[in-house]
Amino acid sequence: MVAEVKPRSLVIVQLSGGNDALNTVIPYGDGLYYDWRKEVRIEQDRVLKINNHLGFNPALRSIKNLWDNEKVAVINGVGYPEPNRSHFRSIDIWNTGESVGIGESGWLGRALREIDPNGENPIAGVNFGKGLPRALSCKGVPVASVSDLENYGLFPDIQGERSRDLALSAFSQIYGSAMAHDNVAQFIGQTGIDALKGADILRTAPAQYSSAVEYANNPIAQSMKSIAQVLTADIGTRVFYTQHGSFDTHAAELDTHTKLWTETSDAIGDFMEDMKEHNLEDDVLVLVWSEFGRRIKDNSAGTDHGSGGTAFVIGGTVNGGLYGDYPSLKETDQLEGDLHFNNDFRSIYSTIAERWLGVDPSIVSNGYFEQHEFISPLAYN
Amino acid sequence: MPENQIELIAHLARRAGFGATREELEEYAGIGYEATVDKLLDTSSPKWMSEYLIRRYHPDESSMLAGLSGLEAWLYRMITTDTPLLEKMTLFWHGIFATGYPKVLNAKPLSDQIRMFKKYAMGDFRNLLVEMAKDPAMIIWLDNQQNHKDSINENFGRELLELFSMGVGNYTEDDVKECARAFTGWTIGNCEYMELRSARDSDWPYGRISWHYEFDANDHDNGEKEFLGRKGTFNGEDIVEIICEQEATARFIARHIYHFFVADEPPVPQWPYQAPRDPEAIDQIVQAYFDNKYDIRSVMKFVFNSDFFKSEDCWYEKVKSPAELVTGVMRLTESVDRPQYEHSSRQLRMQYMGQTLSNPPSVEGWDGGTTWIDTGALVERMNFASEELGRVETPGSNELFNKIAFEGSGDIDADRIVDICLKHLGTINVKDDTRSKLVNYVSKNGVIKVEDQGIDEIGKEKIAGVVKLIASTPEFQRA
Amino acid sequence: MATQGLEQGQSLRYVRTVGMTTMRGRGFYYPIDSAMSNSGRLYVLSRSFERAVSDSMRVTMLNEDGEYYGVFGSAGIGDGQFRWPCGIAINDQNRVFVTDEYLNRVSVFNESGEFLKHWGSGGEIDGMLNGPSGIVFDQDNNVLIADSRNHRIQKFTSDGEFLQSFGEYGNGDGCLNLPWGLGVDQQGEIFVADWGNDRIQRFTPNGEFVAKYGSPGRQEGELIKPAGVIVNQEGYIYVADWGNERVQVFGPDGEFVQKIRGQATNSEWAEDFLGVNVEEAGARERANLEPDIDYFNDDPHEESSHIEKLFWGPVSLMLDSESRLFITETNRHRIQVYERDN
Incomplete structure (x- = not known):
């Protein structure tokens, strides 16, 4: 007897704007931190201690709880060679896995293509938010982008169920008959029918969902709730994407950073609680990343664009702990005034691809990268 | 008529x-x-929403701290211009000389580039190529600031031949090198500082600074070059002159024109392996190019008056790009007569449909055709078009209601309603079975009545429903 | 020679630059108007833009030495929030008034930025607003608002009670076209930046037409889309000649006196930034920030986009108690301060 293997899902949380890694996992045991950070810093007594050197920002209380249960892998000093400090470019590098040229497809898009080569499931990948992140884009891979799950689909602005049903039924007839025409009409017709099908499935998710967890009323919490709704509906979605921000804290950093992290951390904490309630804790993995870290030295109101970030991998089966050395704050070890990267972000992708999704890591991460141990290798029979 | x-x-x-x-x-x-x-x-005196108005209400659309703001200004121009062909030609050249934000990282030079295309879009192709080579955004996009006298960088030289004029297979690797040599020293002013600001995404302390072209005579290779069989101490202008004389250039541009204006061709990388859809048409455009000494306006005049263009065989044989779709829809609503808070979201919707202007997926621009259509993009296209065209309060909708009211009082025939709506939305020719399903929908949705005082709110919503449905038909996706 | 002596005393000399661009917190993001309290505290209103983060749309409080006192306001439609914030003014009780030309309302805050109330609603009839932009208090502590899309000026009490309105759409004397900035002189006469008509118009306190200054063009004394106007104690008229990217000084009778194009230097906050980001400071040092080049269509807007020290989007003018002129520049996110050359 082989136990039925539940499909594993991956949830991406992008902290857009460049999260200040130094004020997220804080080297409070290093006097240099307080030397460099004259204003924009967290005092020792407020840090949530990991060990006698590092600790979480107090806004990450929920993540600290998960950490205490060994469900959080903290990857220090994440980056890539010749760091780029432009948001747009660096996000693109993270999304495509291509740090030199301009990448043509996203790493998650490639992962989805490996999982579902014929694009049979129109909702294998779903973004919660507006537009489609480049990470999900890949030719021939259908993905959906949902800003409001309950009203997702065609004609969301038509009031009244009857009117909308009537329009949708006419739509489906028109697109069905388009298949009888030329090639282009056939293609558009098929795509329209697929879109309708995907929307119908997705929209049913909230009705099937119930949970004791109450998510907060902010965008990241609501996105995590939508993800939980789709995940628990078990409709075949494997990759979920959402983002929160803006972490671009050139000024007013302490207030902004605290607010954003409280929202993000609590949303993830609630989500994991929700997964536990639905017995899915071991089937979901959350990756939290940001395009870059920020300068070591503050500018007295905030911090400017830097390099060397921190990433979290969270889940029931994660081997919790610290991965990679925390970058040194010594002046001689810095990279142009920034944290030096120790871990290529594509090592994370590679680990997730092979050990979590069970697909070819070199295709997903765009090359060969050493893998982390935050997930144990898949057991092959 | x-x-x-x-x-x-x-x-x-x-x-x-x-x-x-x-x-x-x-x-x-x-x-x-x-x-x-x-x-x-006739593009001699184009008029569109005043730039001063745009600047007053949307300061970022002229100063551009953000990458997308220049596109919002461009979208205003496309929607409000009285000279649409000029904007269409600008889109055309942008698709060929596709330059993208991820490497330039300063929206102002990209926006300046679009204005440059517009200025030279319909003149002598030589001038356009020279201005394109001097364009600061293009220089950074294709690394020409690193193309030095004593160490050439071939990137621009290669793409000039491969993507911007002749197409692969029509020149040698030596031609690429010689071409690059001729463009050494074509760079931008304050290169070090401007590159660093971009690399750091820096708009500090006082916002973005525009870029300008600079010719560094000390870094220009004045030596003799041999290019496409000709010898001389060529500079960039000479190279462009030689390129424009080539039959391959004429063919490549002709096929681009056909692909953009006449009927969808396969994506550019397949051109060397797949014959044109209408080889005879390409030959004719090539002839027009030489007959008119590279004058693009004359070539376009020839194309639009040609039999192959007018033939019903190529009607609707193009899938609208998101830029065309969004612009076309907003023009039909006739609602953009002043700067609007909501305008910013229209540009975003275009992005969600899969096209961010000044951010092509690669140096080859957008593939076009059916690659515009996938499930996510199609949902966006249909929802955008049906939402905007289905608004009952726009001037466009009002005209439609007046037309229907003009039919006289009483119940209006479902057939007639569909007819008037199709004409109203730019005279769309839908397939018979699409048409019958539209009529069927109108009948099921209940009669639309014209009273003495016109059409009531319920009637208007019903008409808006027909419009929404038409805006989401497969036919509406095509041009 | 007396006249010349007077003009000498009236000509402006650059002093310093205040502020810097930042998306939130300490700094400005497309500042569109500024005001000063009795105590010399500056309130700078950041217009930001539609897609930007909510807290980029704000009022920044500071003094001219760069001392920072915090921000208030954000993007949205709730109390104390803005969509298209446009004008800011402070009354004699240090209440801060902000117009919003999208929400058609005026929000009122106390001097530390706590929201008190808002008033106004959209419409065409007297007392209703369509695009309220420029705002200024007159000597009676009543508030004048450029009701721009209604092409008129309206007067209200501080509590928003309608008192009077004048002007209508057109280009004749006393007619207006999308008016923007407003100024009031010592005698209570009202000066209007008649933006769409490329001129300044002067009205009596009761709204009767007195005079008009400027005509469309780029020459001395000509104006393109003026955005702001203010009058000093001697009756000299300062105009934010927005479309020409300059400030012009006119005499009490409208004669041309001086034009300035801007000469910004590093503010305190700019120095902070360059102090931390030393690579940029170095490259900046080595660059020629005043290149000699041709500009697209010879438009000063383009020149300003290339040469950072020049005014770019000079939109609003303010005088302090020492008659120094503060010029807010939207596109360069800073304020240049000029003093009189005595």
Whole structure:
């Protein structure tokens, strides 16, 4: 007897704007931190201690709880060679896995293509938010982008169920008959029918969902709730994407950073609680990343664009702990005034691809990268 | 007015512009097809929403801290221009000389580049190529600031030949090197500082600074070059002159024109392996290019008046790009008469449909055709078009209600409603079975009544429903 | 020679630059108007833009030495929030008034930025607003608002009670076209930046037409889309000649006196930034920030986009108690301060 293997899902949380890694996992045991950070810093007594050197920002209380249960892998000093400090470019590098040229497809898009080569499931990948992140884009891979799950689909602005049903039924007839025409009409017709099908499935998710967890009323919490709704509906979605921000804290950093992290951390904490309630804790993995870290030295109101970030991998089966050395704050070890990267972000992708999704890591991460141990290798029979 | 004449002009309006309202089409038909072509080709005094108005209400659309703001300004121009062909030609060249934000990382030079395309879009192709080579955004995009006398960087030289003029297979690797040598020293001013600001995404302390072209004579290779069989101490201008004389250049540009204005071709990388859809048409465009000494306006005049363009075989044989779709829809609503808070979201919707101007997926621009259509993009296209066109309060909708009210009081035939709506939305020719399903929908949705005082709110919502459905048909996706 | 002596005393000399661009917190993001309290505290209103983060749309409080006192306001439609914030003014009780030309309302805050109330609603009839932009208090502590899309000026009490309105759409004397900035002189006469008509118009306190200054063009004394106007104690008229990217000084009778194009230097906050980001400071040092090049269509807007020290989007003018002129520049996110050359 082989136990039925539940499909594993991956949830991406992008902290857009460049999260200040130094004020997220804080080297409070290093006097240099307080030397460099004259204003924009967290005092020792407020840090949530990991060990006698590092600790979480107090806004990450929920993540600290998960950490205490060994469900959080903290990857220090994440980056890539010749760091780029432009948001747009660096996000693109993270999304495509291509740090030199301009990448043509996203790493998650490639992962989805490996999982579902014929694009049979129109909702294998779903973004919660507006537009489609480049990470999900890949030719021939259908993905959906949902800003409001309950009203997702065609004609969301038509009031009244009857009117909308009537329009949708006419739509489906028109697109069905388009298949009888030329090639282009056939293609558009098929795509329209697929879109309708995907929307119908997705929209049913909230009705099937119930949970004791109450998510907060902010965008990241609501996105995590939508993800939980789709995940628990078990409709075949494997990759979920959402983002929160803006972490671009050139000024007013302490207030902004605290607010954003409280929202993000609590949303993830609630989500994991929700997964536990639905017995899915071991089937979901959350990756939290940001395009870059920020300068070591503050500018007295905030911090400017830097390099060397921190990433979290969270889940029931994660081997919790610290991965990679925390970058040194010594002046001689810095990279142009920034944290030096120790871990290529594509090592994370590679680990997730092979050990979590069970697909070819070199295709997903765009090359060969050493893998982390935050997930144990898949057991092959 | 014979309806087929109007339908032909509607085809012209979709290709040489962004479609047109029924009123505009009737006006064009009144002066005749050829006169309409001439009118569209006259780009001497284009008018659009005042730049001052845009600057006043949307400061970021002129100063551009953000990457997308220049596109919002461009979208205003496309929606409000009285000279749509000029914007269409600008889109055309942007698609070929596709330059993207991820490497330039300063929206102002990208926006300046679009204005440059517009200025040279319909003149002598040589001038356009020279200005393109001097364009600061292009220089950074293709690394020409690193193309030095004693260590050439071939990137620009190669793409000039491969993507911007001749196409692969028509020159040697030596030609690429010699071409690159001729463009050494073509760089931007304050290169070190400007590159660093971009690399750091820095708009500090006082916002973005525009870029300017600079010729560094000390870094220019004045030596003799051998290019496409010719010898001389060529500089960039000389290279462009030689390129423009090539048959391969004429063919490559001809196929681009056909692909963009006449009917979808496969994506550019497949061109060396796949014959053109209409080889004879390509030959004719090539001839027009040489006959008119590289004058693009004359070439376009030839194309629009040609039999192959007018032929019904190529009507609707293009999938609208998101830029064309969004612009066309907003023009039909006739609601953009002043700067609007909501404008910013329209540009975003275009992005969600899969096209961010000044951010092509690669140096080869957008593939076009059916690659515009996937499930996510199609949902966005249909929802955007049906939401905007289905708003009952726009001037466009009001005109439609007046037309239906003009039918006289009483219940209006479902057939007639569909007819009027299709004409109203730019004279769309839908397939018979699409049409019958639309009529069926109108019948099921309940009668639309014209009372003495016009159409009531319920009636208007019902008409808006038909419009929404038409805006989401497969036919509406095509131009 | 007396006249010349007077003009000498009236000519402006650059002093310093205040502020810097930042998306939130300490700094400005497309500042569109500024005001000063009795105590010399500056309130700078950041217009930001539609897609930007909510807290980029704000009022920044500071003094001219760069001392920072915090921000208030954000993007949205709730109390104390803005969509298209446009004008800011402070009354004699240090209440801060902000117009919003999208929400058609005026929000009122106390001097530390706590929201008190808002008033106004959209419409065409007297007392209703369509695009309220420029705002200024007159000597009676009543508030004048450029009701721009209604092409008129309206007067209200501080509590928003309608008192009077004048002007209508057109280009004749006393007619207006999208008016923007407003100024009031010592006698209570009202000066209007008649933006769409490329001129300044002067009205009596009761709204009767007195005079008009400027005509469309780029020459001395000509104006393109003026955005702001203010009058000093001697009756000299300062105009934010927005479309020409300059400030012009006119005499009490409208005669041309001086034009300035801007000469910004590093503010305190700019120095902070360059102090931390030393690579940029170095490259900046080595660059020629005043290149000699041709500009697209010879438009000063383009020149300003290339040469950072020049005014770019000079939109609003303010005088302090020492008659120094503060010029807020939207596109360069800073304020240049000029003093009189005595």
